[in-house]
Amino acid sequence: MNYSELTRVMRRLAIEAGEKIMAIYESDDFDVKVKSDASPVTEADEAADALIAAGLRAAFPDVALVTEEQADSHGVEAMTFLIVDPLDGTKEFINRRGDFTVNIALVEDGAPRRGVVYAPAKGRMFYTTATGQSVEETGPFDPETPGETTPIGVSQPDNDALMVVASKSHRDQATDDYIGQYAVKDMRSAGSSLKFCLVATGEADLYPRLGRTMEWDTAAGHAVLAGAGGHVIRFDDHTPLAYGKPGFGNPFFIAYAPGVELKGG
Template identity: 50%
Template sequence: MPPLKAPPYLAQSEIFQSFTPLAFEAGRAIMGVYDRGPSVTLKADASPVTEADGLAEALILEGLGRCLPNIAVVAEEACSSGYFPPTGERFILVDPLDGTKEFISRNGEFTVNIALIEDQVPIAGVIFAPAINRFCYGERGLGAWHCKTDADSTDVVELLPMHTRPQPDGGLVVVASRSHRDAPTDAYLETIAVDTVVSAGSSLKFCLIAAGEADIYPRFGRTMEWDVAAGHAILNAAGGSMVAIDGSPFLYGKRERNFDNPGFIARGWRE
């Protein structure tokens, strides 16, 4: 991937410097599997997994062990194998390949997600979609940033600031899951003013809101903390917010639930 040009205060961030190259490295490994066609197996919960998931996670875990050795890492494939590491007030969540169904269907809407949690709140996150070359990063106090990369270019790519848009007076642009839309989501959409519904896969839904391309993302079905933490961090940094369905704060480190999430509403504004 080409090098990124970031403003000095972002480039000096230890988290940015750690997460970004690892997301790109994992993305390259994923695309190597994607280009030749993955083999697919099923986990114990019947969700699909490919060799790209394990390969990308191994690269990220090895890199985080070098860059941030004193921060515990909760990673999807390790947890799927029954390993839930001890976590403190500060830990990292990793989804090495979010949107495995999109990966298998070859629509390009899959991502690498890495997020830092502090006191149950996501304070930094990176999302990289290697098939469509979309990169997003957000960090508390440093804002949200994005760019289109070019895997075949050596030119420097400039990161651009990313902001949500104001809550519209009229209908909302709603982003919904491409693979997991359900009846409760449809019922919820009947209760709000909707202009357009846009389908998207993986954590790209958060990126659309953070970039001001959509307004709200309701999710009633099951997700895990590593699915949403990076997107939540980016959305917060871009001016948006996310709450549980009942309006309570959406928090992380839910060990009693094995990092399973309640439903949530992600939106481009704060209340």
């Protein structure tokens, strides 16, 4: 894999998809449908998916592609694959809360190695460079010409005053009970894969997820966090969260900055 070309293509496609998403987001109305799993999907999801999938297949025709919106891709069995959530945080999008992202990632040997997370309504974009270092780019964002980037890195946590981030739309009592085991200085909510990025930039130390997610929800954010020095582990046995699982479903997990004294389940 040519990582320089991958970074260029993923970044460009994320921005172009973000432009399509924002045009629909800022319109007076948009269609919302319900998928077979009862989750919502909008015309923005579908437009962004078509653009990204076509762009990735053109640039990397020999690499398998898994994308949330194309069910026929969910049977892919490969060690190396691209994985896409064209609009992560559809509920945030529908409610016009802004916490939605475009997620594109490369998985190699069970781990997300490269990724981009773009939050067009927030004006924030995070991605891994060709070397694997994660950066945040400052907008405005041009698909063809990268702007100024700043390397990002995880915090040095203070276990007596941790910064915790959790889901905005999927909080439950089990999550609150787990967080309650820590000495928390500040607690914030965020939607979509932005939570990984907040840990990656040092704005949070810990992100536990005790709920269902899919690999396309997490791969890009996981790659960004890994490139910033962070870790993502399974909640049950604290082994690394692996990718390429049958059906692409994730177990509960914990994303964190090294130095956080992790508690049991």
